[in-house]
Amino acid sequence: MPDRILITTDDLEHAVRINAGVEAAGFHTTLAHTLDEARQALRRDPPPDCVVVTGGLHESGAAQLLTLARDRSVSTLGLVEETEPDAKGLARRLGLTGYLEKPADPAEVAATVRRLIERRKLQQRTGIIGESPAIQEVLVKIEQMAPVSSTVLIEGESGTGKELVARAIHDLSPRRAKPFIAVNCAAIPDTLLESELFGHEKGAFTGAAERRLGRFELADGGTIFLDEVGEMAPATQVKVLRVLEDRTFFRVGGTQAIKVDVRVVAATNKSLKEEVALGRFRDDLFYRLNVLYIYLPPLRERKTDIPLLVRRFTPEFAREHSRPGHLFKGITPEALQILVDAEWPGNIR
Numbered sequence: 001m002p003d004r005i006l007i008t009t010d011d012l013e014h015a016v017r018i019n020a021g022v023e024a025a026g027f028h029t030t031l032a033h034t035l036d037e038a039r040q041a042l043r044r045d046p047p048p049d050c051v052v053v054t055g056g057l058h059e060s061g062a063a064q065l066l067t068l069a070r071d072r073s074v075s076t077l078g079l080v081e082e083t084e085p086d087a088k089g090l091a092r093r094l095g096l097t098g099y100l101e102k103p104a105d106p107a108e109v110a111a112t113v114r115r116l117i118e119r120r121k122l123q124q125r126t127g128i129i130g131e132s133p134a135i136q137e138v139l140v141k142i143e144q145m146a147p148v149s150s151t152v153l154i155e156g157e158s159g160t161g162k163e164l165v166a167r168a169i170h171d172l173s174p175r176r177a178k179p180f181i182a183v184n185c186a187a188i189p190d191t192l193l194e195s196e197l198f199g200h201e202k203g204a205f206t207g208a209a210e211r212r213l214g215r216f217e218l219a220d221g222g223t224i225f226l227d228e229v230g231e232m233a234p235a236t237q238v239k240v241l242r243v244l245e246d247r248t249f250f251r252v253g254g255t256q257a258i259k260v261d262v263r264v265v266a267a268t269n270k271s272l273k274e275e276v277a278l279g280r281f282r283d284d285l286f287y288r289l290n291v292l293y294i295y296l297p298p299l300r301e302r303k304t305d306i307p308l309l310v311r312r313f314t315p316e317f318a319r320e321h322s323r324p325g326h327l328f329k330g331i332t333p334e335a336l337q338i339l340v341d342a343e344w345p346g347n348i349r
């Protein structure tokens with residue numbers, strides 16, 4: 001079924017031209033002649049895949065419509081007047097998923113609509129929820145970074161979705177059929193981390209009764225996720241640096257160099273740059289990890305995402321916690337406001 005596009009007629013001339021262009025690009029289009037018609041279309045099941053708001057972006061009707069679209073997980077493209085002094089700021093305030101300046105070329109509108117819809121599908125595949133510009137930027141980066149094998153450093157407070165993003169990068173990469181191996185560097189004692197990462201030979205140390213493969217070897221062809229990399233002891237940092245330089249290492253107690261094809265994705269809830277400045281993290285390793293970079297902002301800085309997350313998680317929590325016979329009917333606007341106003345120090349944890 002072709003993707004369905006709703007086009008508002010605030011700017012009738014643009015609406016008509018865009019309708020023709022978007023239809024020619026293979027979409028199914030509907031023109032909404034009034035605000036009410038647009039609202040009804042958005043409330044329908046399933047709602048359209050994208051709504052193009054052709055004008056009136058400063059009016060309250062547009063703001064309402066865009067809120068409704070966001071609540072229904074519908075992508076939004078706004079056409080901004082040429083005279084608008086701050087198009088980007090306006091798009092941000094309205095929570096538009098995308099915007100174009102007028103006069104808008106119908107072919108460009110169609111291409112943008114396609115990109116927005118694809119990003120939405122990407123969110124469905126990866127489970128990454130969020131309409132905030134910050135999350136949309138992260139999604140664009142994931143799309144760009146997934147196909148290459150360069151090392152990625154992900155920074156963000158605890159619970160901001162670093163592991164979710166690391167998995168998405170792997171799942172969208174050509175390595176997806178190979179393993180994704182996560183190592184929590186903070187959870188493994190320093191003395192064991194080296195053998196966890198690189199494996200060991202039989203008899204390498206007391207208790208090494210058999211040869212054991214390390215995580216780098218297990219991840220061959222795939223991705224290794226070095227979580228909490230900032231917690232890694234200096235001695236281990238040197239060894240990881242060597243792997244990043246030439247993709248070879250020795251098992252603990254081994255004499256044969258082992259070569260692997262592994263993509264490295266690292267995450268930290270500290271600022272690794274600060275750790276370098278404080279002398280706790282090797283600067284050469286920092287540069288090797290920080291080839292591609294993703295920052296995940298805390299939830300309190302992207303409050304527009306909170307209602308979407310609430311809507312995603314409340315039915316699940318209700319199922320887990322409710323007594324039989326007590327039906328969860330939803331969340332009141334007042335309760336939702338309390339959640340939006342909260343600080344969320346643990347983010348989405």
Ligand SMILES: Nc1ncnc2c1ncn2[C@@H]1O[C@H](COP(=O)(O)OP(=O)(O)OP(=O)(O)O)[C@@H](O)[C@H]1O
Nearest residue numbers: 127128129157158159160161162163164269348349
């Ligand atoms: N944008 C998001 N959309 C949906 N779920 C999310 C999002 N971000 C995080 N989550 C969920 O929140 C939880 C925490 O995410 P994740 O483990 O990826 O965070 P983290 O940054 O690795 O945290 P920590 O530093 O505590 O390990 C997971 O259950 C994850 O699925």
Ligand SMILES: [Mg+2]
Nearest residue numbers: 159162163227
């Ligand atoms: Mg994590």
